Amino acid sequence: MAYQYVVLRCVPRPDREEFLNVGVVLHCQSSDFLDADWSVDADRLRALDAQLDVDRVCEALTFVDLVCRGDERAGEAARQSLGQRFGFLKAPRSTVLQPGPVHGGMTLDPARQLRHLRERLVG
Structure with a gap:
C-alpha cells in the first residue's frame, strides 16, 4: 500500500535555522490510516534553546495526535x-x-x- 509521511521538526529559533526531529505523521489512504508517533528529548531541545518551553512542544504534538484520531478537542x-x-x-x-x-x-x-520511521528519523 502506498503511504505518505512528514517528519515533525521542533524549530526553537527559526532565525538560526536549527531543528530537531520530534515526530512522524503517516497517512495511508488505502487502509484508512492516519497516525503520529513522536518522542521528545528535552535535553537535546534545550541544547538548541535553553529557554524553550518543552511542555508547549509536547502540547503541540498532543494536538497532532488529537487531529489524527479525529478527537473533538482538536476542533474543526x-x-x-x-x-x-x-x-x-x-x-x-x-x-x-x-x-x-x-x-x-x-x-x-x-x-x-x-x-520504524519514528525510530529511524527521530530516535
Missing part, C-alpha cells in the same frame, strides 16, 4: 476526512513545531512503518 481540523486532516498537518506553519517535506513509500503495515 479533527472533523475532516483523513486525507484533509493529513493535509492540515503537513501544511507549513511558522510555529516552533513544523512539518518537513512530504515523502512516500510502500508498506504492508502502516502502523509498523510509522514506528
Whole structure:
C-alpha cells in the first residue's frame, strides 16, 4: 500500500535555522490510516534553546495526535476526512513545531512503518 509521511521538526529559533526531529505523521489512504508517533528529548531541545518551553512542544504534538484520531478537542481540523486532516498537518506553519517535506513509500503495515520511521528519523 502506498503511504505518505512528514517528519515533525521542533524549530526553537527559526532565525538560526536549527531543528530537531520530534515526530512522524503517516497517512495511508488505502487502509484508512492516519497516525503520529513522536518522542521528545528535552535535553537535546534545550541544547538548541535553553529557554524553550518543552511542555508547549509536547502540547503541540498532543494536538497532532488529537487531529489524527479525529478527537473533538482538536476542533474543526479533527472533523475532516483523513486525507484533509493529513493535509492540515503537513501544511507549513511558522510555529516552533513544523512539518518537513512530504515523502512516500510502500508498506504492508502502516502502523509498523510509522514506528520504524519514528525510530529511524527521530530516535
